Amino acid sequence: MSGSEELLALARRVAEQARPGEQVEAFVSRDRDTSVRVYEGEIEQLTSAQSEGIGVRVIRDGRIGFAYAGVLDDAVVAEVLAEARDNAGFGSSDPWAGLAEPDGVAVPALELWSDDLAAFAADDKVRLALDLERRTLGLDRRIRVEEASYSDVLAEAAVATSTGIAVHGRESGCYVVVSTLADDGDETHTGFGFSVGRSPADLDPDKAAREGAERATRLIGSTKPASGRVTVVLDPYVTAQFLSIIASTLNGESVLKGRSLFANRLGEQVAPSFVTLVDDPTNPLAYTASEVDGEGLASRRNLLIDGGVLRQFVHNSYSARRAGVHSTGSAVRGGFKSTPGVGCRAIQLAPGTRSQADLVRDVGDGVLVQQVLGLHSGVNPVSGDFSSGAAGLRITGGELGAPIREFTIASTLQRMLLDIREVGGDLDWLPMSAVGMSLVIEGISLSGS
């Protein structure tokens, strides 16, 4: 029996204990992680760990109880089921409460596991991290490396329910990342670069090193810009963060609970006609790709904005039942410690065709935003207010110009979508649930001096 089959067997044993009138779901996971952090040519930290756990939901009379434990001993598992069952007595009754049920959508077969990664030796991991640090330092004498690291995860999980769900799967992923500092006189600037993959062969330490060095050094000599209204080009990493926020507004549960600025706007033009937004966890290139969602339903490609028109929200089985639609396979789970929420899992704009340099040339005068700071504090996905600290480069005469920092960019999410002028073709796969590419947005308020 493979690791994930063994987890499924455990999940099934728990789900089968459902009593009459009860629904029971067990989610069981096991992760093996390694991370190596190097500093000045030596290993600073070498971590290897295995963690596992179980989360159990019990639904009775429309009431939900949940319990979890980071231990898979029989005694603890029995206690978790008993606690979840007891907790179900204290929730409010909800007519839509219920577990997912098999919906006939075939589970896609995705290549998300690498035996090479599973067999990758610790010494080679250390070597990769050291190599990344060395490469980065070799690119520019003004560069220091705050840390260079290699991390990987081998994840196995299973979900079983008393309603007939029984799935298991495994995924692997690894990445290298470098955090850089660039010094020039009294000034210090920071940057980072990374490369992600499913197996070590996918990693490109050279790309990570170049990006890490460039991001930090190009801010040297930066000044605070004057306030004004500008066109911005968002760097792929910044675009991915922006898309993650947009994704949170397209969450079917937020819509139902009156917490989304896009509620009641299905069918409306929310972006220019060349904008298409999909959530596609079946694309194996996406770091967050997965065969099934957090409730065990098949992953699927969901078209959210098509030709600039808002087409649908994402749903898990609960929000779908309540909205009178079908689950979009968008149950997201933050591990065994939480129940499945709703969310986009691998959101992406349909890419354009041109490079960032082309976009910059057409913008003429504006700002390339390379870093944002404080998105979690300055953006309200309910009201749509958007305000973020930023650093980047001026765009003058169609060329990248002087570096600028300590300014904010602000607008509203609604306006920003409508003000998209072009989507770049420079796709960047990042270790997050959104895909990066350059993005041009007009009419942004820049606050500086």
Place this chain on the structure above:
Amino acid sequence: MLDRDLLTEVLGGALRHGGEFAEVYVEDKTSSSAHLDDGRVEQVTSGRDRGAGIRVVIGDTTGFAHTADLSLAGLRAAAEAASAAARGGGGGAKVVALTERRVTPVNVIETYPDTITKATKVALLQRADAAARAAGTAIAQVSAGYGDSRKRILVANSDGLFATDDQVRTMFRVTAVASGDTGMQTGYESIGHTIGFELFSRYDVEEVARAAATRALTKLKARPAPSGSLPVVIRAGSGGVLFHEACGHGLEADLVGKGASVYKGRVGEQVASPLVTLIDDGTMSTEWGAITIDDEGHPAQRNVLIRDGVLTDYMWDFLRARKDGRPQSGNGRRQSYQHLPMVRMTNTFVTNGTEDPSELIRDTPNGVYVAQLGGGSVNTATGDFVFGMTEAYLIENGEITEPLREGNLIGNGPQVLKDIDRLANDFAMGNPGTCGKDGQGVPVGDGQPTLRVKALTIGGTAA
């Protein structure tokens, strides 16, 4: 949790291949939470986490492994994995006999939350929901959360340290959404202390709910925040995050040691306005960041970081203190047994000034009054920081006038510290917070009296 003979054996195993220092951190945590949204108690949750993290240090290298298997075999396997980084590196430390270090608990728990029925906890949520909805007909949505946790920790290391702690925390939060002609606005309020269920004899959950609802309702009338540089007055207890971000992180010795802090090499220098005395104090009884011992077994202490504007010291953990040959400061913390400790803040605050807070507003002809700050972040290498205003007003002609929509404030830490030109005498602690660093979250507190910053950049959309 585990006896000393077993721990001694595991520490010995961790040092079997070499190494200068080994440590076992054991955690057994139970938690319970309940969540209300959309008028329903959606879920009641119970959690259990138990495991051990083992580290081995040799020179500047740390090997780390963790396991949920607390049997001798499980701990031995983790010790073996942790020792891999030390292999062949020499060291050869021996385990010193473990001696218990007893520290008087900084928090006295009156009512352990596990003695309270789930029904009682759930009833708090329903009361908060009703109170928030009663605050105004424009309240469209309410969510509320209750959470408690009890974490028992044990730290033993090859230097002979053996220490334990029993940490109980209880919190409650409410978010309200108000809907009006201008769209939707949110308001948030929370309470949290390192105490048990007696939290609710100190605070009224209905008042917490009304505060959140009022905030959302007020913002319905808000206008876009200005854009550009203005004087900013920050209400007592709402701006500690400013200091946490603007300089606290930059005073963490791990970042200083790597040259990733603007405060490196500046001890003894005037780094802030002479009005500013900044303290980090893990012993501040019952506050959210209070701890009896840190996660390396060192007793929490009160550390003066800046006195009258002069930088006096950084915050230290075991590794950094050892490297610099100085004492630890009780700031070695970790999220759980699955994480390595690093330098973290506890309760970070600016001490009282002398002025009446109303004078600060009266003497500001044109500016912004911030009544609640949201989260923030900082780039410690440059000192540039950002934090969100979740409740703010215009100050016009020395008076607080119209409410403002949300926006970020940005500034540069060293500059802002110098730009604090007024400090009031109304010190208060703020909302409980979770500080994130390197992917680890730990509970922290912050506080400050009402104060004025000469100029901050406000990232609004108004011209």
